Amino acid sequence: MILFKAVTVKVSLMITLATVLLTSLSLAAKPQETESKPLPKIIALSPHIVEMLYDVGAGKQIIATTDFADYPEQAKNIPSIGNYIRLQLEKVIALQPDLIIAWKSGNPSDDLARLSQLGFKVVYSEPKTFRDIAKELRQFADLSGHSEQGRQVADAFLKQLDDIKDRYRDKQTITAFYELWSRPLTTIARGSWPQQHLNICRAENPFEQVSSPYPQVNIEQVLKTPIQLIIQPLSVNQKDKEGFNWRDWPTIQAVSENNIITPDADALHRMTRRSLLALDKLCLDIDKVRQSYLSGI
Amino acid sequence: MSQAQLHRLPIKLCLLALLCLSSIGGALTFGPVNIRAQQLLTCFTASCPTPVIDMVLYQVRVPRILVGLVAGMGLAIAGAILQNTTRNPLADPYLFGIVSGAGLGATIASITLANMLTLALPLAAFLGALFAVVIVVLIAKALQRMEQLLLAGVAVSFMLAAISQFLLYLGEPFATNRVLFWLMGSLARVELANFYVISSVLVFALMVILAFHRHIDALLLGDESAASLGVNADKLRLIMLALCAALTATIVAYCGGIGFVGLMIPHIVRQILGVTTIPLILGSMLIGGTFILWVDVIARTALENAEIPIGIITSATGSIFFLLIMYRTRKN
Numbered sequence: 001m002i003l004f005k006a007v008t009v010k011v012s013l014m015i016t017l018a019t020v021l022l023t024s025l026s027l028a029a030k031p032q033e034t035e036s037k038p039l040p041k042i043i044a045l046s047p048h049i050v051e052m053l054y055d056v057g058a059g060k061q062i063i064a065t066t067d068f069a070d071y072p073e074q075a076k077n078i079p080s081i082g083n084y085i086r087l088q089l090e091k092v093i094a095l096q097p098d099l100i101i102a103w104k105s106g107n108p109s110d111d112l113a114r115l116s117q118l119g120f121k122v123v124y125s126e127p128k129t130f131r132d133i134a135k136e137l138r139q140f141a142d143l144s145g146h147s148e149q150g151r152q153v154a155d156a157f158l159k160q161l162d163d164i165k166d167r168y169r170d171k172q173t174i175t176a177f178y179e180l181w182s183r184p185l186t187t188i189a190r191g192s193w194p195q196q197h198l199n200i201c202r203a204e205n206p207f208e209q210v211s212s213p214y215p216q217v218n219i220e221q222v223l224k225t226p227i228q229l230i231i232q233p234l235s236v237n238q239k240d241k242e243g244f245n246w247r248d249w250p251t252i253q254a255v256s257e258n259n260i261i262t263p264d265a266d267a268l269h270r271m272t273r274r275s276l277l278a279l280d281k282l283c284l285d286i287d288k289v290r291q292s293y294l295s296g297i
Numbered sequence: 298m299s300q301a302q303l304h305r306l307p308i309k310l311c312l313l314a315l316l317c318l319s320s321i322g323g324a325l326t327f328g329p330v331n332i333r334a335q336q337l338l339t340c341f342t343a344s345c346p347t348p349v350i351d352m353v354l355y356q357v358r359v360p361r362i363l364v365g366l367v368a369g370m371g372l373a374i375a376g377a378i379l380q381n382t383t384r385n386p387l388a389d390p391y392l393f394g395i396v397s398g399a400g401l402g403a404t405i406a407s408i409t410l411a412n413m414l415t416l417a418l419p420l421a422a423f424l425g426a427l428f429a430v431v432i433v434v435l436i437a438k439a440l441q442r443m444e445q446l447l448l449a450g451v452a453v454s455f456m457l458a459a460i461s462q463f464l465l466y467l468g469e470p471f472a473t474n475r476v477l478f479w480l481m482g483s484l485a486r487v488e489l490a491n492f493y494v495i496s497s498v499l500v501f502a503l504m505v506i507l508a509f510h511r512h513i514d515a516l517l518l519g520d521e522s523a524a525s526l527g528v529n530a531d532k533l534r535l536i537m538l539a540l541c542a543a544l545t546a547t548i549v550a551y552c553g554g555i556g557f558v559g560l561m562i563p564h565i566v567r568q569i570l571g572v573t574t575i576p577l578i579l580g581s582m583l584i585g586g587t588f589i590l591w592v593d594v595i596a597r598t599a600l601e602n603a604e605i606p607i608g609i610i611t612s613a614t615g616s617i618f619f620l621l622i623m624y625r626t627r628k629n
């Protein structure tokens with residue numbers, strides 16, 4: 001009986017050992033399979049797509065891009081195969097990418113149609129809201145073979161977005177003028193990318209209801225509106241002088257109170273994870289001005 | 298044209314044809330992807346050394362060169378015919394509002410049909426161009442002065458451009474980019490099917506021009522002399538305008554706005570081959586086609602990672618050419 005028990009224990013041990021061995025072998029074999037499968041070579045046709053791919057860990061797979069892809073630093077070394085006007089089809093063909101990620105409204109649609117026709121896989125990016133950024137982070141991560149990292153980055157992004165929204169949800173609104181360009185003086189309205197920034201930060205845009213998303217305005221229209229804050233985003237490539245000279249108009253409340261903020265236009269306007277950091281900073285700056293008005297009452 | 302000039306005409310035309318043919322061969326070797334002459338020969342005689350060269354050559358470069366060739370030919374003969382029939386050396390197909398009309402069509406398509414632009418844009422541009430010409434002709438008819446066709450064209454051009462600009466101002470900003478750069482012209486988007494369409498219209502236009510070539514020559518003597526020879530000047534001008542409009546509209550629809558070719562090439566040809574219709578048309582075709590082939594080579598190779606819109610190069614060279622002509626006229 002004792003002998004039988006000993007044999008049973010031995011057999012059970014052997015079976016367990018064999019199972020563990022097989023499982024570990026199969027587990028060890030699985031990553032090797034994944035590793036052996038080459039990751040797709042990608043052409044990313046806009047700076048925001050390049051940035052998103054770096055965010056999900058697929059930066060090294062980018063074999064070409066378009067002009068102005070300058071973030072992160074490594075992106076400056078990616079060869080360019082065109083710009084927002086035209087792509088060099090011959091170069092795309094020579095590179096033989098597995099995947100082309102294009103910006104639907106920012107790339108030449110005829111060139112993209114031609115590439116699809118030639119048999120290349122073209123996937124489009126068209127983020128309209130912050131939530132679209134998270135969606136595309138996941139999508140690009142799946143397509144580039146980095147699903148897990150993409151999911152983590154997208155989840156963290158959405159959580160951070162919700163945190164910012166919650167922080168300012170019940171704040172009192174402040175009237176702000178958003179200077180998109182200075183010559184001609186151009187602002188934003190509904191349907192534009194930065195309008196959602198103002199909505200989240202509880203800044204009221206007096207031109208929100210204009211039908212054009214990026215309307216040109218007359219300084220007289222600004223003068224007749226009580227503006228408490230002027231937001232003048234500036235790019236790193238832009239000199240301060242290129243912004244509108246608000247000091248010439250001291251009758252505007254925001255100017256007389258020196259409530260002019262100059263956030264980083266590149267981070268604010270590029271539809272990537274970085275825009276959330278810029279949003280956070282913008283809301284903080286707007287809130288400081290809000291507090292100064294509230295404390296002055 | 299003197300007898301000696303008449304005898305030299307076939308030689309000159311042969312030389313121009315040779316230049317055009319060698320330009321086709323030469324243009325095939327230029328592009329971002331390096332294809333050597335030896336590899337080209339292998340492609341045409343057997344099969345290409347690599348699938349990449351095969352795709353670049355047959356899907357990109359050959360359609361581009363063929364469309365460039367017929368577009369240059371078409372624009373040049375449209376200019377030549379309009380200049381001869383209106384007896385105005387400044388007549389150019391674009392002065393009749395064709396580009397502004399095409400631009401309006403492209404704008405409407407860009408704003409309303411952004412998801413199906415590949416098909417919608419050329420079609421809308423073609424309809425817009427024809428619409429512009431119809432308006433120009435109706436205005437000239439209403440004024441009962443066909444010689445004012447050009448002035449009516451300029452007015453219609455400004456009117457249609459203003460409508461386009463207003464629509465773009467109201468529309469989304471990317472539509473403005475699309476239309477603006479489309480109007481600068483490019484051969485990068487063309488495919489072989491476009492070549493068949495443009496060359497069919499070109500062949501039809503050539504047949505009509507050849508049928509009426511004596512009538513057009515008679516117009517060079519003046520309306521009264523032409524009438525004494527039995528030519529109805531107004532009717533002939535209308536037919537030729539409709540023909541040139543259809544030809545130019547087809548080219549603009551696929552290639553965008555390629556300016557100055559119709560204005561400039563006939564002037565060069567007149568210096569070499571004379572003013573009568575047949576040599577002028579044949580010469581304009583050969584020089585116009587050759588000119589666009591080389592302009593496109595510059596467009597696709599001048600910048601390392603980008604393309605220059607072809608209309609910029611034709612307009613730049615065209616304006617310099619015009620200034621030179623003005624300078625020469627002053628000296629004479």
